[in-house]
Amino acid sequence: MSTPARPGRAPLDLSVYLVTDTGMCGARGVPATVEAAVAGGVSVVQLRDHDLTDEEFVALGRQVREVLAGTGVPLIVDDRVHLVEQIGADGAHVGQRDVPAADARSALGPDRLLGLSVSTPQQVRTAIDLDPGVLDYLGVGPMWATATKPGHADPLGPDGVAEVTVVSPWPCVAIGGIDVARAPRLRGRGLAGIAVVSAICAASDPCAAAAELRRAWGDGS
Numbered sequence: 192m193s194t195p196a197r198p199g200r201a202p203l204d205l206s207v208y209l210v211t212d213t214g215m216c217g218a219r220g221v222p223a224t225v226e227a228a229v230a231g232g233v234s235v236v237q238l239r240d241h242d243l244t245d246e247e248f249v250a251l252g253r254q255v256r257e258v259l260a261g262t263g264v265p266l267i268v269d270d271r272v273h274l275v276e277q278i279g280a281d282g283a284h285v286g287q288r289d290v291p292a293a294d295a296r297s298a299l300g301p302d303r304l305l306g307l308s309v310s311t312p313q314q315v316r317t318a319i320d321l322d323p324g325v326l327d328y329l330g331v332g333p334m335w336a337t338a339t340k341p342g343h344a345d346p347l348g349p350d351g352v353a354e355v356t357v358v359s360p361w362p363c364v365a366i367g368g369i370d371v372a373r374a375p376r377l378r379g380r381g382l383a384g385i386a387v388v389s390a391i392c393a394a395s396d397p398c399a400a401a402a403e404l405r406r407a408w409g410d411g412s
């Protein structure tokens with residue numbers, strides 16, 4: 192399901208959003224994992240790696256961009272807004288401790304996608320003070336405790352996430368501890384989609400994992 196976009200933008204399908212982890216992809220590698228996950232139904236891909244140098248990150252990003260060419264699946268860059276153009280990515284995702292969203296939007300220009308992480312309704316209200324055109328979506332989490340992001344904020348759970356989506360003017364994608372068994376518990380909470388790292392990157396068959404998540408999410412209602 193596509194959700195309303197910023198005025199003048201094509202609808203953005205956030206339904207199953209893959210965030211990559213280079214270590215979890217292992218010997219298979221990030222590009223092959225992305226290719227399989229997209230074949231299984233992933234609708235957005237975010238390149239996330241805190242350890243690579245900028246040069247290595249750009250090289251990997253370009254490989255992923257090649258894999259995504261012609262699929263219609265957008266490529267989002269985690270944190271490193273300054274590398275979006277070099278990679279030829281479609282946008283960036285920033286957190287509360289990254290480049291401020293308004294500065295990220297200035298750097299990206301009006302046409303690229305921008306997502307912001309929030310963990311509380313108050314962080315949504317603070318973001319609302321921005322021009323609504325600054326953001327395309329919110330990443331809301333964590334839903335459940337997860338080893339993938341050490342030091343994460345307090346988990347929101349299905350009831351907590353509904354308190355965030357109800358005050359958000361932007362489409363929201365849930366993240367953190369989501370797998371096939373838990374995804375149905377997030378339906379009917381006002382979310383546009385679910386974002387996962389380990390449920391796809393650490394899977395032995397990322398295509399099947401993506402397809403199962405897509406089925407478990409359905410249309411989110």
Ligand SMILES: Cc1ncc(COP(=O)(O)OP(=O)(O)O)c(N)n1
Pocket residue numbers: 208210237239269270284285286287288289306307308329330331332340364366386
């Ligand atoms: C879709 C999505 N939502 C949330 C995050 C987390 O971003 P952030 O809080 O900046 O943490 P890092 O990912 O940078 O560790 C995300 N990356 N994607």
Ligand SMILES: Cc1ncsc1CCOP(=O)(O)O
Pocket residue numbers: 210332333334337338339340343366367368369386387388389390
């Ligand atoms: C990047 C991020 N932000 C909040 S939780 C998280 C990690 C989610 O990883 P997983 O899907 O493996 O729990």
Ligand SMILES: [Mg+2]
Pocket residue numbers: 269270284285286289
């Ligand atoms: Mg970040």
